[in-house]
């Protein structure tokens with residue numbers, strides 16, 4: 001497509017965009033009294049206007065039914081988790097019995113390790129990308145220690161080649177093959193939070209399986225953003241959060257994927273709770289854990305109904321928009337942002353896009369490595385209403401999300417970028 005640096009062009013693109021009306025379903029924060037140019041859905045998605053009504057409905061159910069709300073009415077809380085399954089299955093490319101909404105992301109990472117990390121003398125290593133999100137690093141470090149192993153030896157961190165910012169698939173696969181029989185699992189991000197790179201989850205899973213290891217992914221930045229086919233890729237397990245691209249509110253419920261080949265594996269280690277116990281027998285209150293079929297068998301606690309209500313408000317919008325449509329728009333929005341940044345700051349020496357150019361290797365987020373000006377560049381943009389985020393040591397992340405961002409948002413950012421270069425170039 002021939003992109004142009006003009007407001008007319010951006011407006012035309014918005015007029016042609018069949019999804020543009022979804023913007024009105026969200027609440028935009030203000031910066032210095034003006035609507036923000038919100039490019040931070042990678043960190044916290046915006047609030048759907050409908051969230052209030054979904055919450056109000058549950059508060060009414062609770063007020064009117066008290067404890068009977070667990071089993072009565074069309075929204076019986078006992079079955080609350082079932083509602084999110086169709087949308088979650090579509091978003092991550094899974095069967096409904098392979099997904100469940102529960103707990104929080106870091107908690108789920110630990111729970112999945114209980115099932116999928118069973119180190120032996122020979123097979124105990126874990127491959128992860130260097131510079132993984134801190135929670136994931138701490139999780140791996142403490143899990144390895146929990147098994148009496150040395151993190152320095154058991155955790156293999158993959159670094160980009162000298163002079164490069166992202167990992168090459170061939171290098172990831174070569175390392176998996178090299179570790180061979182000593183490799184217990186690959187446990188990487190699906191979309192790397194700092195660089196915005198999407199890893200080739202299918203190839204990684206295939207090669208991990210070839211050497212007899214598991215492959216699991218943290219999809220915090222991929223769910224609701226990048227195309228995923230977890231079932232067909234044969235991924236063993238995955239988890240994500242709902243408050244980034246899934247717009248479900250700060251700290252809201254996480255989601256888990258467990259491939260169906262583990263659906264009837266009651267022998268697989270797990271830390272159990274009553275909500276993972278056979279639903280029909282749950283209220284017999286008897287001894288002896290019998291897991292539910294599929295991902296449901298990993299649940300521990302009864303659901304946070306208010307949190308799930310907000311989650312559902314957002315998932316219903318995703319279903320209505322259709323993930324394939326969102327992705328199509330997303331590729332265009334991010335290509336437009338790429339075009340404008342290169343057009344305006346190409347030779348300035350101030351910044352450089354380190355996210356891969358190939359659409360298959362990125363979601364909507366672009367990571368800009370700041371060579372000159374440091375965080376002052378970010379602060380300058382913020383002054384004019386750009387909400388992105390700064391990540392130490394020197395990256396600004398901008399994520400135009402297809403549900404609520406417009407081409408005009410991207411154009412307005414470009415104007416602020418041009419202005420700011422006068423100061424930093």
Ligand SMILES: *Cc1c(COP(=O)(O)O)cnc(C)c1O
Nearest residue numbers: 104105106133135193218220241
């Ligand atoms: C956002 C994010 C987290 C956050 O974990 P919580 O348990 O939800 O606080 C963890 N890992 C990655 C990769 C993330 O991007």
